[in-house]
Amino acid sequence: MTFDQFNSSLSQPQPPANLPPVLLALWHDANNNWGAAHDVAQSREGTPDYDRLHAYLHRKEGDTFNAGYWYRRTDTPVFAGSLADEWQTLVRQQLSQMEESR
Structure with a gap:
């Protein structure tokens, strides 16, 4: 699946x-x-991709303290761009991983 296909969906x-x-x-x-997305993030806490998702979701929610906790768990600096840019980055990373696992 490409980014454009995902976006169209x-x-x-x-x-x-x-x-x-x-x-x-x-x-x-x-x-x-947001709730459904957060349920996924919580379903596998301790897994880097899920923890990174968790960080983004709490940043989007405006809970910077909690977001910071999740960024630290993944050894990732707090994303400096917009929420839209972070969402796009995460989608592209996941699509790339999906392709690599084929």
């Missing part, structure tokens, strides 16, 4: 079938379902 009522969990969470986040 955001206008559909349901996410594409067989999305990896972190991409599914980012799909839900883009469709204003």
